[in-house]
Amino acid sequence: MHDSILHILNTTKIRVQALGVEIHNEDPQPQFLKRDFIAAVAAVRADGRVPVITEVKPASPGKSFRDIPPAAAAELAWEMEEAGAVAISVLTEPGVFRGSLENLKAVRKTVCLPVLRKDFIIDRRQLEEAGSDLILLIAGILGKELDSFVDLALEKGFEPLVEVHNREELELALETDTKLIGINNRNFDTLKIDLATTEELAPLIREYDLDHGTSHIIISESGMNSPEDVRRVMQAGADAVLIGSALMESDSVFEKTKEFVQSVCWR
Numbered sequence: 001m002h003d004s005i006l007h008i009l010n011t012t013k014i015r016v017q018a019l020g021v022e023i024h025n026e027d028p029q030p031q032f033l034k035r036d037f038i039a040a041v042a043a044v045r046a047d048g049r050v051p052v053i054t055e056v057k058p059a060s061p062g063k064s065f066r067d068i069p070p071a072a073a074a075e076l077a078w079e080m081e082e083a084g085a086v087a088i089s090v091l092t093e094p095g096v097f098r099g100s101l102e103n104l105k106a107v108r109k110t111v112c113l114p115v116l117r118k119d120f121i122i123d124r125r126q127l128e129e130a131g132s133d134l135i136l137l138i139a140g141i142l143g144k145e146l147d148s149f150v151d152l153a154l155e156k157g158f159e160p161l162v163e164v165h166n167r168e169e170l171e172l173a174l175e176t177d178t179k180l181i182g183i184n185n186r187n188f189d190t191l192k193i194d195l196a197t198t199e200e201l202a203p204l205i206r207e208y209d210l211d212h213g214t215s216h217i218i219i220s221e222s223g224m225n226s227p228e229d230v231r232r233v234m235q236a237g238a239d240a241v242l243i244g245s246a247l248m249e250s251d252s253v254f255e256k257t258k259e260f261v262q263s264v265c266w267r
């Protein structure tokens, strides 16, 4: 695993330890009216547009995009919603990605879209920290523990999004009850992007679903910069895409989101 990812895992461990040993019994999602991501994807598809999850991402390993305090996060999320995003992903990892739980809360208060908490979840106590509609679980990090984290997330009312990067991780994901599988085009060892990752793995999920009478929503994640990139992964079988950097680097998040949302037209 790349040094920056190892660093994140170490700092996350330290942060989680500071949360104390107690697991709260209180529901982290009290009176939380869940926003249905699967229905939102279906609605966007029915409308002939691309379901795009847009990400509020202040920084990534080795790159700083913009300072995003909670008010700015809310403003960005509002622009994304207006431009037709299907959901908003909010980085909450406070170190390398410079995200925050405050951003997550501010965004969810501002928009009506489902909100994804994007972090490195390694401990069940993190599920007590804040409510969100979706939560990212990374197969390559959780390994054999993935299944129990998926169950716990479901129990707590989160819709888990299980992220995979290769066949081995995909097999782990398919053994769980997750309905959402994210194919990360970025390799966590090298941080290099290759959209062929989606082309390799999406057909395997389709095949599995046909054989088992199941149905997964496939989300292609990372490294998409243009409508062509989006068309490529949708062609490969993705149902939705997750885009961060290209939006953070653009002058108008509204215009750029719209460009991605309209990059394929089925009508």
Ligand SMILES: O=P(O)(O)OC[C@@H](O)[C@@H](O)c1c[nH]c2ccccc12
Residues within 6 Å of the ligand: 055, 057, 118, 119, 120, 163, 184, 221, 222, 223, 224, 242, 243, 244, 245, 246
């Ligand atoms: O900024 P990009 O290349 O558009 O990628 C967004 C998203 O996929 C990426 O931020 C991401 C994918 N998986 C993660 C896990 C943790 C942190 C971040 C991520």
